[in-house]
Every structure is written in C-alpha cells, then in structure tokens.
Amino acid sequence: GCYIIDLPNQDPRDLARSAKVAASSAAPNEVYKIATLLPTHKLDHDRAVMFHWKGGRLDNVALHLGSELSGPIEIPVEVCAAAGLGDFENGRPVAKSSVSVPGGTSGWVVVNIQRELPEGYYFVWLPKTAGIFWTLFSQQVTDTSRAYRSPGGKWTTMPQTYAFRLSPGDQPGIKLATETDQSQRLFAPENVIDGFARAIRGIPHSWRPDPQQPLPQWVELHFERPVKFNTVHISFQSKLMRADDFDIQVGQDGGWTTVLEVRDNFDRRRVLTFPTVTADRLRIVIRRAQPDMGICEIRVYDENDG
Structure with a gap:
C-alpha cells in the first residue's frame, strides 16, 4: 500500500491491468468543484x-x-x-x-x-x-x-x-494538476486500472458512481479470456471515502456469482482472498458507502501461480 511518488503500478502479475472496465454509472465532473x-x-x-x-x-x-x-x-x-x-x-x-x-x-x-x-x-x-x-x-x-x-x-x-x-468569498474550489478538458471524465471507470491508488496533485484517479443514482452501484473488469484468480486488492479514495458494504462477484455461465461479501469495512485498502475461480469478468458491487466514495485501484491476482 505504500505510494512511490509518480510511479504507477507496473506489476506484470496483476491481471486487472489488461482488462476492460465498465460501471453502472460515473459521477460528473461537477461533483469535484467543492472540497470535502x-x-x-x-x-x-x-x-x-x-x-x-x-x-x-x-x-x-x-x-x-x-x-x-x-x-x-x-x-x-x-x-x-x-x-x-x-x-x-x-x-x-x-x-x-x-x-x-x-x-x-x-x-x-x-x-x-x-x-x-x-x-x-x-x-x-x-x-x-x-x-x-x-x-x-x-x-x-x-x-x-x-x-x-x-x-x-x-x-x-x-x-x-x-x-x-x-x-466574503466563495467555497474553496479544487485545483487540478493540469488543465482538464471538460470532455475528460474525472471519475471514469478506467481510473481503477490507471496505476495510481490515490489522488495525485488534485487529480482523483478514481471511479466514483453518480451520487444522484441509488445504490447498489458496480464497477466491472472484463478480461480478454477466462483467467484464474483468488485475490483482489481494492484501494478506496480515502478511509473517509470508502465503501462500508460491498460484494465481489465473478461472471460465470452468463450470470454473476458472489464469491465474497464484505460488511462494515473501515479500511481504505483491502486485500481480499477467496477460493480460486476461473472467470472472464469481475465485479465490485457497492451496497453501502460513505459520502463521495471512490475506488482508486483494483488489482487481481492468482496467488497460486508460482
């Protein structure tokens, strides 16, 4: 969990790095204007x-x-x-x-x-x-x-x-590290595999669901082919911007199977293990969360591969 400045995740064993990412929703850029x-x-x-x-x-x-x-x-x-x-x-x-x-x-x-x-x-x-x-x-x-x-x-x-x-004055606003094109989605699902597990110089580097949409919300990794894995790392935006209750699900036989339920989470970063599965999809389903919850990073490993 230690952050080495400006060095993104490059672990070749991390199966998430080559996945495609989708989500049930994503927060608009506007939610980033006011600091929490x-x-x-x-x-x-x-x-x-x-x-x-x-x-x-x-x-x-x-x-x-x-x-x-x-x-x-x-x-x-x-x-x-x-x-x-x-x-x-x-x-x-x-x-x-x-x-x-x-x-x-x-x-x-x-x-x-x-x-x-x-x-x-x-x-x-x-x-x-x-x-x-x-x-x-x-x-x-x-x-x-x-x-x-x-x-x-x-x-x-x-x-x-x-x-x-x-x-007199306005509520302090947020400074972005670079000039951000308004077409860029600050909370895009793809951020969970961009290599950074925290906000860097004002850029969130996280997926955040649309706060106007009710829970549950989900973010999903789609692998090129079925892969074996038994460990998932999840890093939330911060301890105060975490999910309290969430499930880990895998796509199998055209449906979803829950392999782990996490309840009453209090940590920013979790390393979660479960019996080895083979699947081409992984989904994190957020069921209860703190305000402004965001996921900065998801990693996926087969800890039996060596």
Whole structure:
C-alpha cells in the first residue's frame, strides 16, 4: 500500500491491468468543484494555510478545528502577507486575532479579521497547541499552500490544504494538476486500472458512481479470456471515502456469482482472498458507502501461480 511518488503500478502479475472496465454509472465532473474533508493533523507544530485574497475587506476566516480537551480554549491566530504562493518564511504580519475552540467537538470556528487588505497571498497560522487538530481538505485547493514550522523556526511546505473558508468569498474550489478538458471524465471507470491508488496533485484517479443514482452501484473488469484468480486488492479514495458494504462477484455461465461479501469495512485498502475461480469478468458491487466514495485501484491476482 505504500505510494512511490509518480510511479504507477507496473506489476506484470496483476491481471486487472489488461482488462476492460465498465460501471453502472460515473459521477460528473461537477461533483469535484467543492472540497470535502479528510483526516486531521494535530497542532503538534505551528501550522499554516496560505490563500489568495482578491483585495478589499476580509471580515473573517473560518477554520475547521477540533478538540480533544474537556473544555474550551482560546488560541491566538496571526495573518501574514506573503511575497508569493508557498513563501511562508518571509511573512509580514498584518492582523492578529484569536479563536475559541469548544472542548470535545470538531467543526468550523470563526476568526474575526475585519481588515482592508490589498490583493495578494496571505497565510493564517496557529501555534502549537496540545489537544487541538486541524482538518485537511480532500484535494488541493486553488491558489493555496500549507506548511508546518519546525522547532528551529523553519517553515516546511506540504501538499494539500488545511480546511478554511473566507468571508466574503466563495467555497474553496479544487485545483487540478493540469488543465482538464471538460470532455475528460474525472471519475471514469478506467481510473481503477490507471496505476495510481490515490489522488495525485488534485487529480482523483478514481471511479466514483453518480451520487444522484441509488445504490447498489458496480464497477466491472472484463478480461480478454477466462483467467484464474483468488485475490483482489481494492484501494478506496480515502478511509473517509470508502465503501462500508460491498460484494465481489465473478461472471460465470452468463450470470454473476458472489464469491465474497464484505460488511462494515473501515479500511481504505483491502486485500481480499477467496477460493480460486476461473472467470472472464469481475465485479465490485457497492451496497453501502460513505459520502463521495471512490475506488482508486483494483488489482487481481492468482496467488497460486508460482
């Protein structure tokens, strides 16, 4: 399950790589315009998120924070002007405020800014605070960067974006790694065999069923000829964007046979085994899932072949 940067799956034993892929439906590109939320990072370092401000009065910034503490805490917040996107080292303070985080909760909290700011890049940073965590968006957001500060005082930039909202302003949108032709389907079934098991620089690399269609939904691999296999690897978009209940089915005698039922799944990646079958089709049937569920990768193996 370890990701080697920019190296796609090239395993010659993976039977899925040469299959044709189809699905019951696919999500339209439009569902990717708004960022969903992912897991959290503890404030075990100073942490910051940078954004582009259009200029004018910035009333407030909302941050998606959570607390493991029993009671509320007031955290100082500083807004700094940056020389350019990703430049946290040369930040110039332009506003100071604070935010109150209730104990034992997770959600949006508002930092009052109330400042006229010229157009440019700015970042909001929070100091190291035990018991507090900051949620990430699921994809890189347009014109943003994030960073943490080491004890030595150096900022280190990282991919993805800490969750924030500006007021006034639109909901943060998604930045694609390349200019995407609108005819390109971001959630095409074929993505499950494109070699990547996760989103890369904002591109989902996943199949996602149409959210307007009811479950069950399915994605299917069609092999050139009947093949033997007994192991299937499934990597979901994230742990929070997983299928809870799903079946593995194989095409035999003109119909479908369920070889494995998975219920109450809590993992992003599953390696599933079952008695060896010979079939020319494999189907993953999604019966219950988390919002925005996506499958990034399916691999198929005959673990008795060597």
